[in-house]
Amino acid sequence: MTKPERAPASFRVEVDEQPIKRRAVFSSDVQNLGSWHAVSVDAATALSSRRRRKVDDDSLRLIDDLTNRPLDPLFSDARLTQQKQRSKFSVWSTRIIVFIICIAVGFLGIVFVRQLNTDPRKQVRASLISELEAQNASLDKATTEVTDLHTKVARLSDSMPNAGPDSTLTQDEMANGALAVKGPGIVVTLADPVASRTANGNGPRENSTNHIRVVTDSDLQNIVNLLWRAGAEAISINGYRLGVSTSVRTAGQTILIGVNQVASPYKIEAIGNHKNLSQAMNNESQPDLYRALNAAGINPQVSRSYSLRLAAAQTANVVHAKRSK
Structure with missing residues:
Protein backbone atom coordinates (compact mmCIF):
# COMPACT_ATOMS: atom_id res chain seq x y z
CA MET A 1 0.00 0.00 0.00
CA THR A 2 1.14 3.39 -0.76
CA LYS A 3 1.63 5.90 1.94
CA PRO A 4 -1.30 8.30 2.12
CA GLU A 5 -0.60 11.67 0.62
CA ARG A 6 0.17 14.33 3.18
CA ALA A 7 -2.48 17.03 3.47
CA PRO A 8 -1.24 20.52 2.68
CA ALA A 9 -0.57 22.77 5.65
CA SER A 10 -2.95 25.63 6.26
CA PHE A 11 -1.82 29.22 6.28
CA ARG A 12 -0.45 30.12 9.67
CA VAL A 13 -1.61 33.51 10.99
CA GLU A 14 1.00 35.60 12.67
CA VAL A 15 0.35 36.88 16.16
CA ASP A 16 0.25 40.53 15.10
CA GLU A 17 -2.06 39.76 12.16
CA GLN A 18 -4.78 37.88 14.02
CA PRO A 19 -8.29 39.44 13.64
CA ILE A 20 -9.80 41.22 16.62
CA LYS A 21 -13.14 39.40 16.29
CA ARG A 22 -13.74 35.82 15.24
CA ARG A 23 -16.34 34.82 12.72
CA ALA A 24 -19.49 32.97 13.80
CA VAL A 25 -20.68 30.43 11.24
CA PHE A 26 -23.82 29.37 13.08
CA SER A 27 -26.02 31.07 10.50
CA SER A 28 -28.28 29.93 7.69
CA ASP A 29 -26.49 32.33 5.33
CA VAL A 30 -23.04 30.82 5.84
CA GLN A 31 -23.16 29.60 2.25
CA ASN A 32 -22.77 33.19 1.11
CA LEU A 33 -19.17 33.19 2.39
CA GLY A 34 -16.36 32.78 -0.07
CA SER A 35 -14.42 29.52 -0.38
CA TRP A 36 -11.12 29.24 1.46
CA HIS A 37 -8.67 26.41 0.67
CA ALA A 38 -5.44 25.20 2.22
CA VAL A 39 -2.23 25.68 0.23
CA SER A 40 0.68 23.43 -0.38
CA VAL A 41 3.71 23.16 1.90
CA ASP A 42 5.91 25.15 -0.44
CA ALA A 43 3.35 27.92 -0.80
CA ALA A 44 2.78 28.00 2.95
CA THR A 45 6.53 28.25 3.52
CA ALA A 46 6.82 31.06 0.99
CA LEU A 47 3.90 32.92 2.51
CA SER A 48 5.12 32.44 6.06
CA SER A 49 8.40 34.00 5.08
CA ARG A 50 6.58 37.23 4.35
CA ARG A 51 6.59 38.99 7.62
CA ARG A 52 5.13 42.32 8.52
CA ARG A 53 7.57 45.10 8.54
CA LYS A 54 8.21 46.33 12.03
CA VAL A 55 7.65 50.04 12.14
CA ASP A 56 7.14 52.32 15.03
CA ASP A 57 5.38 55.06 13.09
CA ASP A 58 1.55 54.79 13.09
CA SER A 59 1.24 56.47 9.72
CA LEU A 60 3.68 53.99 8.11
CA ARG A 61 1.81 51.13 9.78
CA LEU A 62 -1.46 52.42 8.28
CA ILE A 63 0.11 52.69 4.80
CA ASP A 64 1.50 49.17 5.12
CA ASP A 65 -1.94 47.84 6.12
CA LEU A 66 -3.64 49.55 3.20
CA THR A 67 -1.03 48.28 0.74
CA ASN A 68 -0.59 44.66 1.83
CA ARG A 69 -3.93 43.97 3.53
CA PRO A 70 -6.62 46.07 1.78
CA LEU A 71 -9.42 43.64 2.63
CA ASP A 72 -10.87 43.93 6.13
CA PRO A 73 -11.02 40.48 7.80
CA LEU A 74 -14.53 41.27 8.98
CA PHE A 75 -15.74 42.24 5.51
CA SER A 76 -16.83 38.70 4.79
CA ASP A 77 -18.89 38.66 7.99
CA ALA A 78 -21.20 41.26 6.48
CA ARG A 79 -22.24 38.70 3.89
CA LEU A 80 -23.81 36.66 6.66
CA THR A 81 -26.48 39.36 7.06
CA GLN A 82 -27.43 39.48 3.40
CA GLN A 83 -31.09 38.69 2.98
CA LYS A 84 -32.85 36.97 0.20
CA GLN A 85 -34.34 38.99 -2.64
CA ARG A 86 -37.50 40.79 -1.56
CA SER A 87 -40.75 40.61 -3.49
CA LYS A 88 -42.04 43.55 -5.52
CA PHE A 89 -45.08 43.88 -3.26
CA SER A 90 -42.87 44.24 -0.19
CA VAL A 91 -40.65 46.80 -1.92
CA TRP A 92 -43.51 48.96 -3.21
CA SER A 93 -45.50 48.74 0.01
CA THR A 94 -42.45 49.95 1.92
CA ARG A 95 -41.96 52.81 -0.53
CA ILE A 96 -45.61 53.87 -0.27
CA ILE A 97 -45.52 53.81 3.53
CA VAL A 98 -42.31 55.85 3.61
CA PHE A 99 -43.83 58.33 1.09
CA ILE A 100 -46.94 58.78 3.24
CA ILE A 101 -44.82 59.27 6.35
CA CYS A 102 -42.72 61.91 4.55
CA ILE A 103 -45.86 63.78 3.46
CA ALA A 104 -47.26 63.69 7.00
CA VAL A 105 -43.98 64.93 8.49
CA GLY A 106 -43.76 67.70 5.88
CA PHE A 107 -47.35 68.82 6.52
CA LEU A 108 -46.81 68.88 10.29
CA GLY A 109 -43.60 70.83 9.76
CA ILE A 110 -45.42 73.43 7.65
CA VAL A 111 -48.15 73.79 10.27
CA PHE A 112 -45.56 74.15 13.02
CA VAL A 113 -43.62 76.81 11.10
CA ARG A 114 -46.81 78.75 10.39
CA GLN A 115 -47.70 78.60 14.06
CA LEU A 116 -44.28 80.01 14.94
CA ASN A 117 -44.66 82.84 12.40
CA THR A 118 -48.18 83.72 13.54
CA ASP A 119 -48.55 86.66 15.90
CA PRO A 120 -51.06 85.68 18.61
CA ARG A 121 -51.71 89.35 19.34
CA LYS A 122 -53.42 89.73 15.96
CA GLN A 123 -56.00 87.14 16.89
CA VAL A 124 -56.57 88.82 20.26
CA ARG A 125 -56.99 92.22 18.59
CA SER A 138 -76.20 96.46 20.20
CA LEU A 139 -75.88 99.92 21.74
CA ASP A 140 -76.95 101.63 18.50
CA LYS A 141 -79.96 99.31 18.28
CA ALA A 142 -80.94 100.04 21.88
CA THR A 143 -80.50 103.80 21.32
CA THR A 144 -82.71 103.65 18.24
CA GLU A 145 -85.35 101.76 20.17
CA VAL A 146 -85.26 104.33 23.00
CA THR A 147 -85.59 107.19 20.51
CA ASP A 148 -88.52 105.49 18.81
CA LEU A 149 -90.20 104.94 22.16
CA HIS A 150 -89.78 108.61 23.07
CA THR A 151 -91.30 109.55 19.73
CA LYS A 152 -94.24 107.20 20.29
CA VAL A 153 -94.80 108.55 23.79
CA ALA A 154 -94.84 112.12 22.48
CA ARG A 155 -97.21 111.13 19.66
CA LEU A 156 -99.57 109.35 22.05
CA SER A 157 -99.46 112.29 24.44
CA ASP A 158 -100.45 114.66 21.64
CA SER A 159 -103.28 112.36 20.52
CA MET A 160 -104.90 112.14 23.97
CA PRO A 161 -108.37 113.78 24.11
CA ASN A 162 -108.88 117.02 25.98
CA ALA A 163 -105.19 117.53 26.17
CA GLY A 164 -103.88 120.46 24.22
CA PRO A 165 -100.24 120.77 23.18
CA ASP A 166 -97.97 122.02 25.93
CA SER A 167 -95.71 124.55 24.25
CA THR A 168 -93.49 124.88 27.31
CA LEU A 169 -92.83 121.15 27.46
CA THR A 170 -92.14 121.06 23.73
CA GLN A 171 -89.66 123.91 24.00
CA LEU A 179 -86.97 115.72 20.28
CA ALA A 180 -85.80 115.72 16.68
CA VAL A 181 -85.64 119.19 15.19
CA LYS A 182 -85.20 120.86 11.81
CA GLY A 183 -84.36 124.33 10.63
CA PRO A 184 -81.73 126.52 8.95
CA GLY A 185 -78.14 126.66 10.10
CA ILE A 186 -74.54 126.03 9.09
CA VAL A 187 -72.27 123.01 8.60
CA VAL A 188 -68.63 123.10 9.78
CA THR A 189 -66.45 120.33 8.33
CA LEU A 190 -63.04 119.31 9.72
CA ALA A 191 -60.83 116.57 8.24
CA ASP A 192 -57.53 115.02 9.23
CA PRO A 193 -54.64 115.98 6.93
CA VAL A 194 -53.29 113.19 4.75
CA ALA A 195 -49.75 113.78 6.02
CA SER A 196 -50.84 113.05 9.60
CA ARG A 197 -51.35 109.32 9.01
CA THR A 198 -48.53 107.30 10.58
CA ALA A 199 -47.18 103.87 9.63
CA ASN A 200 -49.32 101.98 12.11
CA GLY A 201 -52.52 103.68 11.01
CA ASN A 202 -52.88 105.90 14.11
CA GLY A 203 -52.75 109.64 13.72
CA PRO A 204 -50.78 111.77 16.18
CA ARG A 205 -53.05 113.47 18.73
CA GLU A 206 -52.37 116.65 20.62
CA ASN A 207 -49.76 114.94 22.83
CA SER A 208 -47.62 114.17 19.77
CA THR A 209 -44.42 116.05 18.99
CA ASN A 210 -45.22 116.12 15.24
CA HIS A 211 -46.08 119.49 13.73
CA ILE A 212 -48.80 117.85 11.61
CA ARG A 213 -51.58 116.31 13.68
CA VAL A 214 -55.18 115.16 13.37
CA VAL A 215 -58.37 116.70 14.69
CA THR A 216 -58.72 116.28 18.45
CA ASP A 217 -61.64 116.35 20.85
CA SER A 218 -60.43 119.76 22.03
CA ASP A 219 -60.86 121.15 18.51
CA LEU A 220 -64.43 119.87 18.37
CA GLN A 221 -65.19 121.20 21.85
CA ASN A 222 -63.89 124.67 20.93
CA ILE A 223 -66.02 124.84 17.80
CA VAL A 224 -69.11 123.56 19.65
CA GLU A 233 -80.14 125.99 19.20
CA ALA A 234 -79.21 122.39 18.33
CA ILE A 235 -75.86 120.83 17.36
CA SER A 236 -74.86 117.37 16.13
CA ILE A 237 -71.50 115.82 15.18
CA ASN A 238 -71.53 113.20 12.44
CA GLY A 239 -75.24 112.68 13.02
CA TYR A 240 -75.06 112.34 16.82
CA ARG A 241 -77.04 115.07 18.59
CA LEU A 242 -75.49 116.87 21.55
CA GLY A 243 -77.77 116.75 24.57
CA VAL A 244 -77.53 117.59 28.24
CA SER A 245 -75.71 114.30 28.99
CA THR A 246 -73.60 114.08 25.81
CA SER A 247 -69.83 114.45 26.07
CA VAL A 248 -67.10 114.97 23.48
CA ARG A 249 -63.97 113.11 24.56
CA THR A 250 -61.09 110.94 23.36
CA ALA A 251 -60.61 107.26 24.22
CA GLY A 252 -57.16 106.17 23.05
CA GLN A 253 -56.98 107.27 19.41
CA THR A 254 -60.77 107.46 18.93
CA ILE A 255 -63.09 110.43 19.48
CA LEU A 256 -66.39 109.58 21.16
CA ILE A 257 -69.63 111.56 21.01
CA GLY A 258 -71.26 110.20 24.13
CA VAL A 259 -70.54 106.50 23.62
CA ASN A 260 -70.50 106.59 19.81
CA GLN A 261 -67.29 106.52 17.81
CA LEU A 277 -73.46 131.47 12.96
CA SER A 278 -71.45 131.75 9.75
CA GLN A 279 -70.21 135.20 10.73
CA ALA A 280 -69.12 133.92 14.14
CA MET A 281 -67.22 131.02 12.55
CA ASN A 282 -65.41 132.78 9.70
CA ASN A 283 -61.71 133.55 9.50
CA GLU A 284 -62.09 137.21 10.44
CA SER A 285 -63.96 136.48 13.67
CA GLN A 286 -61.69 133.61 14.81
CA PRO A 287 -58.17 134.39 13.50
CA ASP A 288 -56.35 132.55 16.30
CA LEU A 289 -58.41 129.39 15.83
CA TYR A 290 -57.88 129.31 12.07
CA ARG A 291 -54.16 130.09 12.45
CA ALA A 292 -53.66 127.16 14.85
CA LEU A 293 -55.67 124.74 12.71
CA ASN A 294 -53.98 125.78 9.47
CA ALA A 295 -50.56 125.35 11.09
CA ALA A 296 -51.52 121.75 11.92
CA GLY A 297 -52.70 121.10 8.35
CA ILE A 298 -56.43 121.31 9.20
CA ASN A 299 -58.60 123.56 7.04
CA PRO A 300 -62.16 124.13 8.37
CA GLN A 301 -64.94 124.46 5.81
CA VAL A 302 -68.09 126.45 6.70
CA SER A 303 -71.24 126.26 4.57
CA ARG A 304 -74.77 127.55 5.05
CA SER A 305 -77.87 125.37 4.87
CA TYR A 306 -81.53 126.38 4.80
CA SER A 307 -82.82 123.02 6.02
CA LEU A 308 -81.07 120.80 8.53
CA ARG A 309 -82.60 117.82 10.32
CA LEU A 310 -81.08 116.69 13.61
CA ALA A 311 -82.14 113.50 15.38
CA ALA A 312 -82.95 113.38 19.07
CA ALA A 313 -80.07 113.02 21.52
CA GLN A 314 -79.57 110.18 23.93
CA THR A 315 -81.20 110.97 27.26
CA ALA A 316 -80.35 109.57 30.66
CA ASN A 317 -82.91 108.44 33.23
CA VAL A 318 -83.27 110.84 36.14
CA VAL A 319 -83.10 108.84 39.40
CA HIS A 320 -81.46 110.92 42.10
CA ALA A 321 -82.31 114.46 40.95
CA LYS A 322 -85.54 115.95 42.35
CA ARG A 323 -87.42 119.07 41.36
CA SER A 324 -86.53 122.03 43.53
CA LYS A 325 -89.39 124.26 44.78
Whole structure:
Protein backbone atom coordinates (compact mmCIF):
# COMPACT_ATOMS: atom_id res chain seq x y z
CA MET A 1 0.00 0.00 0.00
CA THR A 2 1.14 3.39 -0.76
CA LYS A 3 1.63 5.90 1.94
CA PRO A 4 -1.30 8.30 2.12
CA GLU A 5 -0.60 11.67 0.62
CA ARG A 6 0.17 14.33 3.18
CA ALA A 7 -2.48 17.03 3.47
CA PRO A 8 -1.24 20.52 2.68
CA ALA A 9 -0.57 22.77 5.65
CA SER A 10 -2.95 25.63 6.26
CA PHE A 11 -1.82 29.22 6.28
CA ARG A 12 -0.45 30.12 9.67
CA VAL A 13 -1.61 33.51 10.99
CA GLU A 14 1.00 35.60 12.67
CA VAL A 15 0.35 36.88 16.16
CA ASP A 16 0.25 40.53 15.10
CA GLU A 17 -2.06 39.76 12.16
CA GLN A 18 -4.78 37.88 14.02
CA PRO A 19 -8.29 39.44 13.64
CA ILE A 20 -9.80 41.22 16.62
CA LYS A 21 -13.14 39.40 16.29
CA ARG A 22 -13.74 35.82 15.24
CA ARG A 23 -16.34 34.82 12.72
CA ALA A 24 -19.49 32.97 13.80
CA VAL A 25 -20.68 30.43 11.24
CA PHE A 26 -23.82 29.37 13.08
CA SER A 27 -26.02 31.07 10.50
CA SER A 28 -28.28 29.93 7.69
CA ASP A 29 -26.49 32.33 5.33
CA VAL A 30 -23.04 30.82 5.84
CA GLN A 31 -23.16 29.60 2.25
CA ASN A 32 -22.77 33.19 1.11
CA LEU A 33 -19.17 33.19 2.39
CA GLY A 34 -16.36 32.78 -0.07
CA SER A 35 -14.42 29.52 -0.38
CA TRP A 36 -11.12 29.24 1.46
CA HIS A 37 -8.67 26.41 0.67
CA ALA A 38 -5.44 25.20 2.22
CA VAL A 39 -2.23 25.68 0.23
CA SER A 40 0.68 23.43 -0.38
CA VAL A 41 3.71 23.16 1.90
CA ASP A 42 5.91 25.15 -0.44
CA ALA A 43 3.35 27.92 -0.80
CA ALA A 44 2.78 28.00 2.95
CA THR A 45 6.53 28.25 3.52
CA ALA A 46 6.82 31.06 0.99
CA LEU A 47 3.90 32.92 2.51
CA SER A 48 5.12 32.44 6.06
CA SER A 49 8.40 34.00 5.08
CA ARG A 50 6.58 37.23 4.35
CA ARG A 51 6.59 38.99 7.62
CA ARG A 52 5.13 42.32 8.52
CA ARG A 53 7.57 45.10 8.54
CA LYS A 54 8.21 46.33 12.03
CA VAL A 55 7.65 50.04 12.14
CA ASP A 56 7.14 52.32 15.03
CA ASP A 57 5.38 55.06 13.09
CA ASP A 58 1.55 54.79 13.09
CA SER A 59 1.24 56.47 9.72
CA LEU A 60 3.68 53.99 8.11
CA ARG A 61 1.81 51.13 9.78
CA LEU A 62 -1.46 52.42 8.28
CA ILE A 63 0.11 52.69 4.80
CA ASP A 64 1.50 49.17 5.12
CA ASP A 65 -1.94 47.84 6.12
CA LEU A 66 -3.64 49.55 3.20
CA THR A 67 -1.03 48.28 0.74
CA ASN A 68 -0.59 44.66 1.83
CA ARG A 69 -3.93 43.97 3.53
CA PRO A 70 -6.62 46.07 1.78
CA LEU A 71 -9.42 43.64 2.63
CA ASP A 72 -10.87 43.93 6.13
CA PRO A 73 -11.02 40.48 7.80
CA LEU A 74 -14.53 41.27 8.98
CA PHE A 75 -15.74 42.24 5.51
CA SER A 76 -16.83 38.70 4.79
CA ASP A 77 -18.89 38.66 7.99
CA ALA A 78 -21.20 41.26 6.48
CA ARG A 79 -22.24 38.70 3.89
CA LEU A 80 -23.81 36.66 6.66
CA THR A 81 -26.48 39.36 7.06
CA GLN A 82 -27.43 39.48 3.40
CA GLN A 83 -31.09 38.69 2.98
CA LYS A 84 -32.85 36.97 0.20
CA GLN A 85 -34.34 38.99 -2.64
CA ARG A 86 -37.50 40.79 -1.56
CA SER A 87 -40.75 40.61 -3.49
CA LYS A 88 -42.04 43.55 -5.52
CA PHE A 89 -45.08 43.88 -3.26
CA SER A 90 -42.87 44.24 -0.19
CA VAL A 91 -40.65 46.80 -1.92
CA TRP A 92 -43.51 48.96 -3.21
CA SER A 93 -45.50 48.74 0.01
CA THR A 94 -42.45 49.95 1.92
CA ARG A 95 -41.96 52.81 -0.53
CA ILE A 96 -45.61 53.87 -0.27
CA ILE A 97 -45.52 53.81 3.53
CA VAL A 98 -42.31 55.85 3.61
CA PHE A 99 -43.83 58.33 1.09
CA ILE A 100 -46.94 58.78 3.24
CA ILE A 101 -44.82 59.27 6.35
CA CYS A 102 -42.72 61.91 4.55
CA ILE A 103 -45.86 63.78 3.46
CA ALA A 104 -47.26 63.69 7.00
CA VAL A 105 -43.98 64.93 8.49
CA GLY A 106 -43.76 67.70 5.88
CA PHE A 107 -47.35 68.82 6.52
CA LEU A 108 -46.81 68.88 10.29
CA GLY A 109 -43.60 70.83 9.76
CA ILE A 110 -45.42 73.43 7.65
CA VAL A 111 -48.15 73.79 10.27
CA PHE A 112 -45.56 74.15 13.02
CA VAL A 113 -43.62 76.81 11.10
CA ARG A 114 -46.81 78.75 10.39
CA GLN A 115 -47.70 78.60 14.06
CA LEU A 116 -44.28 80.01 14.94
CA ASN A 117 -44.66 82.84 12.40
CA THR A 118 -48.18 83.72 13.54
CA ASP A 119 -48.55 86.66 15.90
CA PRO A 120 -51.06 85.68 18.61
CA ARG A 121 -51.71 89.35 19.34
CA LYS A 122 -53.42 89.73 15.96
CA GLN A 123 -56.00 87.14 16.89
CA VAL A 124 -56.57 88.82 20.26
CA ARG A 125 -56.99 92.22 18.59
CA ALA A 126 -59.36 90.77 15.99
CA SER A 127 -61.41 89.14 18.75
CA LEU A 128 -61.57 92.38 20.74
CA ILE A 129 -62.50 94.38 17.65
CA SER A 130 -65.32 91.97 16.80
CA GLU A 131 -66.62 92.13 20.38
CA LEU A 132 -66.45 95.94 20.33
CA GLU A 133 -68.30 96.11 17.03
CA ALA A 134 -70.98 93.77 18.36
CA GLN A 135 -71.36 95.90 21.51
CA ASN A 136 -71.56 99.09 19.45
CA ALA A 137 -74.18 97.55 17.17
CA SER A 138 -76.20 96.46 20.20
CA LEU A 139 -75.88 99.92 21.74
CA ASP A 140 -76.95 101.63 18.50
CA LYS A 141 -79.96 99.31 18.28
CA ALA A 142 -80.94 100.04 21.88
CA THR A 143 -80.50 103.80 21.32
CA THR A 144 -82.71 103.65 18.24
CA GLU A 145 -85.35 101.76 20.17
CA VAL A 146 -85.26 104.33 23.00
CA THR A 147 -85.59 107.19 20.51
CA ASP A 148 -88.52 105.49 18.81
CA LEU A 149 -90.20 104.94 22.16
CA HIS A 150 -89.78 108.61 23.07
CA THR A 151 -91.30 109.55 19.73
CA LYS A 152 -94.24 107.20 20.29
CA VAL A 153 -94.80 108.55 23.79
CA ALA A 154 -94.84 112.12 22.48
CA ARG A 155 -97.21 111.13 19.66
CA LEU A 156 -99.57 109.35 22.05
CA SER A 157 -99.46 112.29 24.44
CA ASP A 158 -100.45 114.66 21.64
CA SER A 159 -103.28 112.36 20.52
CA MET A 160 -104.90 112.14 23.97
CA PRO A 161 -108.37 113.78 24.11
CA ASN A 162 -108.88 117.02 25.98
CA ALA A 163 -105.19 117.53 26.17
CA GLY A 164 -103.88 120.46 24.22
CA PRO A 165 -100.24 120.77 23.18
CA ASP A 166 -97.97 122.02 25.93
CA SER A 167 -95.71 124.55 24.25
CA THR A 168 -93.49 124.88 27.31
CA LEU A 169 -92.83 121.15 27.46
CA THR A 170 -92.14 121.06 23.73
CA GLN A 171 -89.66 123.91 24.00
CA ASP A 172 -87.90 122.25 26.93
CA GLU A 173 -87.63 118.93 25.12
CA MET A 174 -86.25 120.58 21.98
CA ALA A 175 -83.76 122.57 24.02
CA ASN A 176 -82.64 119.44 25.91
CA GLY A 177 -82.32 117.44 22.72
CA ALA A 178 -85.09 114.98 23.53
CA LEU A 179 -86.97 115.72 20.28
CA ALA A 180 -85.80 115.72 16.68
CA VAL A 181 -85.64 119.19 15.19
CA LYS A 182 -85.20 120.86 11.81
CA GLY A 183 -84.36 124.33 10.63
CA PRO A 184 -81.73 126.52 8.95
CA GLY A 185 -78.14 126.66 10.10
CA ILE A 186 -74.54 126.03 9.09
CA VAL A 187 -72.27 123.01 8.60
CA VAL A 188 -68.63 123.10 9.78
CA THR A 189 -66.45 120.33 8.33
CA LEU A 190 -63.04 119.31 9.72
CA ALA A 191 -60.83 116.57 8.24
CA ASP A 192 -57.53 115.02 9.23
CA PRO A 193 -54.64 115.98 6.93
CA VAL A 194 -53.29 113.19 4.75
CA ALA A 195 -49.75 113.78 6.02
CA SER A 196 -50.84 113.05 9.60
CA ARG A 197 -51.35 109.32 9.01
CA THR A 198 -48.53 107.30 10.58
CA ALA A 199 -47.18 103.87 9.63
CA ASN A 200 -49.32 101.98 12.11
CA GLY A 201 -52.52 103.68 11.01
CA ASN A 202 -52.88 105.90 14.11
CA GLY A 203 -52.75 109.64 13.72
CA PRO A 204 -50.78 111.77 16.18
CA ARG A 205 -53.05 113.47 18.73
CA GLU A 206 -52.37 116.65 20.62
CA ASN A 207 -49.76 114.94 22.83
CA SER A 208 -47.62 114.17 19.77
CA THR A 209 -44.42 116.05 18.99
CA ASN A 210 -45.22 116.12 15.24
CA HIS A 211 -46.08 119.49 13.73
CA ILE A 212 -48.80 117.85 11.61
CA ARG A 213 -51.58 116.31 13.68
CA VAL A 214 -55.18 115.16 13.37
CA VAL A 215 -58.37 116.70 14.69
CA THR A 216 -58.72 116.28 18.45
CA ASP A 217 -61.64 116.35 20.85
CA SER A 218 -60.43 119.76 22.03
CA ASP A 219 -60.86 121.15 18.51
CA LEU A 220 -64.43 119.87 18.37
CA GLN A 221 -65.19 121.20 21.85
CA ASN A 222 -63.89 124.67 20.93
CA ILE A 223 -66.02 124.84 17.80
CA VAL A 224 -69.11 123.56 19.65
CA ASN A 225 -68.61 126.19 22.38
CA LEU A 226 -68.28 128.92 19.75
CA LEU A 227 -71.50 127.76 18.10
CA TRP A 228 -73.39 127.71 21.42
CA ARG A 229 -72.13 131.21 22.18
CA ALA A 230 -73.16 132.40 18.70
CA GLY A 231 -76.76 131.31 19.32
CA ALA A 232 -76.97 127.75 18.04
CA GLU A 233 -80.14 125.99 19.20
CA ALA A 234 -79.21 122.39 18.33
CA ILE A 235 -75.86 120.83 17.36
CA SER A 236 -74.86 117.37 16.13
CA ILE A 237 -71.50 115.82 15.18
CA ASN A 238 -71.53 113.20 12.44
CA GLY A 239 -75.24 112.68 13.02
CA TYR A 240 -75.06 112.34 16.82
CA ARG A 241 -77.04 115.07 18.59
CA LEU A 242 -75.49 116.87 21.55
CA GLY A 243 -77.77 116.75 24.57
CA VAL A 244 -77.53 117.59 28.24
CA SER A 245 -75.71 114.30 28.99
CA THR A 246 -73.60 114.08 25.81
CA SER A 247 -69.83 114.45 26.07
CA VAL A 248 -67.10 114.97 23.48
CA ARG A 249 -63.97 113.11 24.56
CA THR A 250 -61.09 110.94 23.36
CA ALA A 251 -60.61 107.26 24.22
CA GLY A 252 -57.16 106.17 23.05
CA GLN A 253 -56.98 107.27 19.41
CA THR A 254 -60.77 107.46 18.93
CA ILE A 255 -63.09 110.43 19.48
CA LEU A 256 -66.39 109.58 21.16
CA ILE A 257 -69.63 111.56 21.01
CA GLY A 258 -71.26 110.20 24.13
CA VAL A 259 -70.54 106.50 23.62
CA ASN A 260 -70.50 106.59 19.81
CA GLN A 261 -67.29 106.52 17.81
CA VAL A 262 -66.75 109.14 15.12
CA ALA A 263 -64.00 109.44 12.53
CA SER A 264 -62.68 111.98 10.05
CA PRO A 265 -64.18 113.93 8.36
CA TYR A 266 -66.09 115.50 11.24
CA LYS A 267 -69.34 117.17 10.17
CA ILE A 268 -70.68 119.61 12.78
CA GLU A 269 -74.28 120.71 12.04
CA ALA A 270 -75.78 123.62 13.98
CA ILE A 271 -79.35 124.93 13.71
CA GLY A 272 -79.88 128.65 14.27
CA ASN A 273 -79.55 131.97 12.49
CA HIS A 274 -77.23 130.92 9.69
CA LYS A 275 -76.00 134.50 9.13
CA ASN A 276 -74.94 134.99 12.73
CA LEU A 277 -73.46 131.47 12.96
CA SER A 278 -71.45 131.75 9.75
CA GLN A 279 -70.21 135.20 10.73
CA ALA A 280 -69.12 133.92 14.14
CA MET A 281 -67.22 131.02 12.55
CA ASN A 282 -65.41 132.78 9.70
CA ASN A 283 -61.71 133.55 9.50
CA GLU A 284 -62.09 137.21 10.44
CA SER A 285 -63.96 136.48 13.67
CA GLN A 286 -61.69 133.61 14.81
CA PRO A 287 -58.17 134.39 13.50
CA ASP A 288 -56.35 132.55 16.30
CA LEU A 289 -58.41 129.39 15.83
CA TYR A 290 -57.88 129.31 12.07
CA ARG A 291 -54.16 130.09 12.45
CA ALA A 292 -53.66 127.16 14.85
CA LEU A 293 -55.67 124.74 12.71
CA ASN A 294 -53.98 125.78 9.47
CA ALA A 295 -50.56 125.35 11.09
CA ALA A 296 -51.52 121.75 11.92
CA GLY A 297 -52.70 121.10 8.35
CA ILE A 298 -56.43 121.31 9.20
CA ASN A 299 -58.60 123.56 7.04
CA PRO A 300 -62.16 124.13 8.37
CA GLN A 301 -64.94 124.46 5.81
CA VAL A 302 -68.09 126.45 6.70
CA SER A 303 -71.24 126.26 4.57
CA ARG A 304 -74.77 127.55 5.05
CA SER A 305 -77.87 125.37 4.87
CA TYR A 306 -81.53 126.38 4.80
CA SER A 307 -82.82 123.02 6.02
CA LEU A 308 -81.07 120.80 8.53
CA ARG A 309 -82.60 117.82 10.32
CA LEU A 310 -81.08 116.69 13.61
CA ALA A 311 -82.14 113.50 15.38
CA ALA A 312 -82.95 113.38 19.07
CA ALA A 313 -80.07 113.02 21.52
CA GLN A 314 -79.57 110.18 23.93
CA THR A 315 -81.20 110.97 27.26
CA ALA A 316 -80.35 109.57 30.66
CA ASN A 317 -82.91 108.44 33.23
CA VAL A 318 -83.27 110.84 36.14
CA VAL A 319 -83.10 108.84 39.40
CA HIS A 320 -81.46 110.92 42.10
CA ALA A 321 -82.31 114.46 40.95
CA LYS A 322 -85.54 115.95 42.35
CA ARG A 323 -87.42 119.07 41.36
CA SER A 324 -86.53 122.03 43.53
CA LYS A 325 -89.39 124.26 44.78
